[in-house]
Amino acid sequence: MKALLVRDLALALRAGGGFGLGLAFFLIVTVLVPLGVGPQAELLSRIAPGILWLGALLACLLSLDRLLALDWEDGTLDLLATSPLPLEAALSIKALAHWITTGLPLVLTAPVLAILLNLPGPGFFWLVLSLALGTPALSVIGTFGAALTVGVKRGGLLMSLLVLPLYVPTLIFGAEVARRGAVGMETQTPALMLAGITLGVIAVMPFASAAALRVNLR
């Protein structure tokens, strides 16, 4: 399991793995929003939590394509499926590797980008917390989408159609935590809901992903 994690991380960090792409995308979304809606500081600080959450979500989605497709092409997935490691565990590790290379950097850079969007002071802590709680769920759900569409040629667009509706609850609660935190409202309820969704998804989704992948490997 450790070997698989190390391998996936190493592959993602080297050229062609697309490690920085998600971050660059996140930055670009953040830069484009003020250009689109106008630079009024007041307006920006009001929509900042939602925009940052959306940017993180899209950056996550963008990198899902590489999660399984490359391993599918060179046959690594067949080896993984026949190895003694259960496929559920292998997919959880792959989701973890995806989170470390995409979700974690997003969490760490979000405060910097939040300055650009004029996020109110108390919002920073809640933004980072909500992203830290929510992005693992995005990776795990995304793994399911990737497992569903891995056999489809040019499945990227199809995958976003399948995955985005599944992201709805995470997005709602995540952005709600950040938004309420920014205006100093009570955040406990949405934060607990968000944590609940993430934990539930981590517990159950690998089984669905593995089932989908087994069908595709058949």
Next chain:
Amino acid sequence: MTLTNEKPAPKRPSSFWSYANPVKFLALSERVLPTLWVLAATSLVVGLVWGFFFTPDDFRQGSTVKIIYLHVPSAMMAINIWVMMLVTSLIWIIRRHHVSALAAKAAAPIGVVMTIIALVTGALWGQPMWGTWWAWDPRLTSFLILFLFYLGYIALWAAIEDPDTAADLTAVLCLVGSVFAVLSRYAVNFWNQGLHQGASLSLDKEENVADVFYFPLLVAIAGFVLLFLALVLYRTGTEIRLRRAKALLAREARS
């Protein structure tokens, strides 16, 4: 997979599962369909005409209230069709009856149309009543998300060549999607309290609309259910025949 070489049905004609045999299914649906079409057409015409022309205008909403005879039944069907797809997907996963998977495939486009009808009639009704075509209200939003789920489901069916793989993957998507559809419903509720009115129909008689509206509405709902049944049987039959034709063509190409 060739449906034409299916083993003969087990000698238990009383069992519900014997209709999982495509031959038996087709025979039965062909016998039932004409009646079903007639019943669906009659109850739709009766329900809609009764509702549109022979009910009084509502004292607050005027004649716009009459759109409920389209809005409420189509909204009910949009949800129920997804539930039906969930059940048939489960049957496919557990018992691997091809007819079941094909019924789910056949039902999805009908579900999309029902969702669109519900959204459009809702917008037409909402414009004069709420002064807006669209509001980010929990019910409306979750319907839009349901619409996206339908689209994804159909797109996944269309994207995969092998019919058994497609059936398996869409069944898994349907299961996961159902869980997330319920989750989204509650999430959306939490996110925004809206202005949609309460349920028009429920088992609790106190909450229902007045009797004058209630009976034509029931007839219209029955019409929608019958129409859906007829359509889904018809489309499933088409899917079975399409698959048969494919199997025959493949056999011809081999010889």
